[in-house]
Amino acid sequence: MVLQVEIDKHVALVRLNRTEARNSLNPELIVRLAECWQSLRDDVDVRAIVLTGAEGSTFCAGFDLGRFIPLLTGARQAEDEWDHRIVADGGLAGRATLRDFDLERPLIVAANGHAIAGGMELLLAGDLRLVAAGARLGLSEVRLGLIPAMGGTARLARLMPPALAAELLLTGSPIAAERALEAGFVNRCEAPERVLDTALELAREIAANAPLAVQAARDVMRRSADLSVVEALALEAEHSQKLAATEDAVEGPRAFLEKRPPVFQGR
Numbered sequence: 457m458v459l460q461v462e463i464d465k466h467v468a469l470v471r472l473n474r475t476e477a478r479n480s481l482n483p484e485l486i487v488r489l490a491e492c493w494q495s496l497r498d499d500v501d502v503r504a505i506v507l508t509g510a511e512g513s514t515f516c517a518g519f520d521l522g523r524f525i526p527l528l529t530g531a532r533q534a535e536d537e538w539d540h541r542i543v544a545d546g547g548l549a550g551r552a553t554l555r556d557f558d559l560e561r562p563l564i565v566a567a568n569g570h571a572i573a574g575g576m577e578l579l580l581a582g583d584l585r586l587v588a589a590g591a592r593l594g595l596s597e598v599r600l601g602l603i604p605a606m607g608g609t610a611r612l613a614r615l616m617p618p619a620l621a622a623e624l625l626l627t628g629s630p631i632a633a634e635r636a637l638e639a640g641f642v643n644r645c646e647a648p649e650r651v652l653d654t655a656l657e658l659a660r661e662i663a664a665n666a667p668l669a670v671q672a673a674r675d676v677m678r679r680s681a682d683l684s685v686v687e688a689l690a691l692e693a694e695h696s697q698k699l700a701a702t703e704d705a706v707e708g709p710r711a712f713l714e715k716r717p718p719v720f721q722g723r
Contacts, residue, residue: 460510466663480519493554504660572592587637594631596630617640
C-alpha cells in the first residue's frame with residue numbers, strides 16, 4: 457500500500473509508503489491521502505494525527521514529476537483509475553495536501569528526512585513540525601516553471617521570517633533542518649531514528665487532554681492570524697462559553713481536586 461494508517465488510543469499514524477520514489481505523491485497516493493484525511497476527521501475517536509514517511513532519507517519529495525505533474529499540465533493522458541479520478545476531481549490534490557481541507561484536530565508532521573516541494577507543503581500544513589537532523593527543506597517549484605500551489609507560497613511567510621521565506625521561494629534552494637529550527641519554523645530537530653517516537657509522544661500528550669478544548673484552542677489560534685485583536689478575543693470568548701457547558705469542563709477540575717487523571721469523553 458502506498459499509504460499506511462494505524463490508530464491506537466486516540467492517535468492516528470499516517471505513513472507515506474513509496475520509498476522507491478522518495479515518497480513522492482503520485483495519483484494513487486494523492487487520492488488515498490484525501491480519502492484518509494476525510495475518514496480521520498469523521499472519526500470522533502481520533503484526537504491527534506501524526507504524518508510521517510516510510511523509512512529512508514526522504515519524508516516526501518513532492519508531487520511525482522513523471523506521473524502527476526504531466527497529468528496536471530496535459531502532457532500525459534489519464535491511463536488508470538487513479539489518473540481518471542484526479543482528472544475528474546480537480547480538488548483532490550488540494551485536499552490531500554491539506555490546502556483545502558481542515559482536519560479539525562492537531563496534525564504533527566514527523567519529517568523523517570528531506571521535505572521538498574509538495575513534501576514541504578505537507579510540513580507547512582502541520583500544527584507541530586518535527587524534522588530529522590540533516591534533512592533539507594525546500595520549495596523547488598520555480599526551478600520547474602511553477603510556484604508552490606498547495607499552500608507553500610501563501611503559508612511560508614506566515615510561519616517563518618519573511619526574509620528566509622523569500623530566499624526559499626525565489627531561489628528554490630533548500631535549507632538545513634537546523635536553520636529551520638533556529639528560525640522557529642520547526643518544533644524539534646531530532647536524530648532521524650527519534651523523530652517518529654518524539655512525534656508520537658507529543659500526540660499522546662495532546663490526546664490525553666480534553667478533545668473539545670484542544671480543537672477549540674487550535675481553531676482560535678489558526679483563525680486569529682486573519683482577525684483583528686477584538687475579533688480574535690470575541691472568537692476566544694465564544695469558544696470558552698461553549699466549552700463551559702461541556703461535561704469535560706466539569707470532569708477536568710473535578711479530577712484535579714480528586715488527585716486523579718481526568719477521563720475526558722469529548723462531550
